[in-house]
Amino acid sequence: MEKYSSQIDVSVCTEPRPIDQGHVYVRAQRGRWQKIRQFIGWALMLIFFVGPWLRWNGQQALLLDLEQQRFHLFGITIWPQDLTLLALFLMVSAFGLFLVTVFLGRVWCGYLCPQTVWTFWFIWVEEKLEGSANKRRQLHKAPWSLNKLWRTGGKHLIWLLISLLSGFTFVAYFVPAAALATDLVQFSAGLLSSFWVVFFALCTYLNAGWMRAIMCTHMCPYSRFQSAMFDKDTYSVSYDAKRGERRGPRARNTDAAALGLGDCIDCNLCVQVCPTGIDIRDGLQYECINCGACADACDQTMSQMGSATGLIRYASERQLEGGKTRLLRPKLVGYGIMLLLMLVVLVYAAASRVPMALDVQRDRNQLYRETTQGWVENTYILKLSNRTQQPQDYRVRVTGMDTLRWTGPEEVTVPAGEIVNLSISLTADPYQLQNSIQAITFVAGNGLLQVQTNSQFFSPSR
Template identity: 50%
Template sequence: MSKQIPVHDVTPPADKGKDLDLYASREKIYTRAFTGVFRRLRMVAGGVLFLLYFGTVWLNWGGHQAVWWNLPERKFYIFGTTIWPQDFILLSGILIVAAFGLFFITVFAGRVWCGYTCPQSVWTWIFMWCEKVTEGDRNQRMKLDRSPMTANKLLRKTAKHSLWLVIGFVTGLTFVGYFSPIRELMGELFTGQASGWAYFWVGFFTLATYGNAGWLREQVCVYMCPYARFQSVMFDKDTLIVSYDPRRGETRGPRKKDVDYRAKGLGDCIDCTMCVQVCPTGIDIRDGLQVECIGCAACIDACDNIMDKMNYPRGLISYTTEHNLSGQKTHLARPRLIGYAAVLLLMIGLLTSAFVTRSLVGFDVSKDRVLYRENADGRIENVYSLKVMNKDQRDHVYVLDAAGLPGLQLEAEREIRVGAGDIVSLPVRLSMAPEQLPSSTNDITFTLKDADDRATEVNARSRFIGPQIR
């Protein structure tokens, strides 16, 4: 008898003379209410996600919204950090860290991200709760859907969809609020003063939330999310997965509580199908590991409750590994997991270093098209255009200097005041006595130092052009 996780071929047989339809119509899933340890964990994780998503947008930092993707000005505020287009590599680094974090947790504990903190799952559970509040539990909803339309049914359906739309609207409004300050956005939306694009995007994300969490639900996880497809290549025999123990459970069958079921050749599974009734994707975990399983552990909670009522040990369905099911030792430290952990730590270190050491002042110098000219004092003069970008969230005064040639004179205001997040452009003139020019083309360096912190220094190289020396 095989002791590995059972995998069953669920492909429907093709009838002779008929083409196999690869696209089956969706069958509505009616989930049953349940309680348990993992449900409470999922509620905590969902609560944290809701708090971060809906709460962060209302925080202020440095006189503006704490997290604000200011697209018109191409400035992205993340609390005390301002990210400019020149710093997009840092955003790429954040995404890379998130990706390797996802890879690491998947190798270690399977699809816990999907089951506990994925927005699609969290919002789906909220919408399912709205269904339960307005239409009742599983059997009541099934009976309601089969019944003809009445005033009671219409009222319940209207209440459910109204709650869905309200949640969708708040979700969409919050999302747009990260790109357009939420306080101003709300006032403009409800007074009719917002732009057409604001109304469009709030409406779009309202309908997207309503459709994804209310109607598509598991279809998003099964058919639209790429993570469900490539997760299998990341699993190994030591990955924690939700699995049914056939050694304990088989042979299945109903029985009375006080009957010696072992004498009848029955296992611990009483075939109550509670694990199927609570599953948000509608699968039977007893059929083995399936791509539809999001690792939410709803079936574990439901099965443990039944085991308690029958006075059987818990764990018929549990988080386990393929090695554990086959009676072997589970290895926590293995090459793939260690590799992902090492890369993750390396990327976190590099990203942290990049954030800490990045310059908070941008400095660019471009020379005027006129190569040179002679001023009223007979000196050779070059004109430059300087652009100073203050990436910090407070005002700074910078001290300008130029070097590279003996006798080089800077003819401009040396102190440059730049407001928080501002860019200042100004013309600058350099002059030299003709007899002091070593050649017609000379390298020079502009230096910009912070008046408050002289350790902050940036340089920009350019050239000083003079007449041809014979």
């Protein structure tokens, strides 16, 4: 990443604004906030790319298998009947995002959003091949040459490789990763899988390589409604106008007060490092993603000028006005209560989830039949679901009528994450039946867990 020399003459700004014909040339910047952002970004990318290759009990640990309609999350298999857990998880995530936004503004956008993480990664590749922001601007304006061809072509080639790897990894969360990789290498992958790999690779290439800030400023709905969650106590990247104005260049060790100037030397570095190309000194703007790059650039300039840092910093509007930020306020407390409530419901739903299920289906052709011995017979199909990651042995029985005779298997082994159908029949002496419809209950278990499903036994009217 590009460094700023302590000997740079900050009395005059010679660099233009970063936006040139719609393209934002982001200047490299180091600082404490950028170190945090980079650490989080690399950690998230590592988790994303390693995730599909994690194994658990001999199978892919993270697999959202849409074809089989089941999600494997390490030792848990989530079936369509458990989608309430997914809904609760999404609600917890939403209220968590709202809570963080009320407290810290758009830190999700600046530090965690995949659009931001991949965009900064692509910019990093761009810097390595085409140079600093000024060199990139000059290179893009220069006529085509061998130097421009290999630098620009190499950049796009690496972008495409990263995009293909990202597209493959994303699809690998829905299709077994090992099988998908083998099929793609052998050019035997199905049309649907290949399409989605190419589709998500193209989206990554266009979003992170070309659109970048356009996604944040024109297409992302979060940037539009996040202002509804802000209040005067929300921390966001802010410019201290009382301290910074009136702006103006000056030499080092100059008495700014004697010149009627504030601490801002109008070096424009805060604008040059902004990934969306805005000027934070114009106040809070929906384009700002709270990445803190301008705060790092300003702190570095203030240190060089011998002034106190924090002219641009994470601060609340109330704090900039000279007051004290209120941490506990109705909006923040409300989101916190809803987040806690949703967490409790999610934990309860997950803890009360039974990792097996029993479904009973009656013979649809007839309610009952009479055997050659004159007995009444009802037939059923028992569907036993094993929602764990290990094979399970289950024993099945019926309660509610002591006179019933069971015909069919009473013990069954169900493989991990599978469903086994049992065809059984129940017979009874019609002279021992009190009613034409008797309530019965099928029970299945393995000693540790037990589930039951109600059904009926039908017989002729007496």
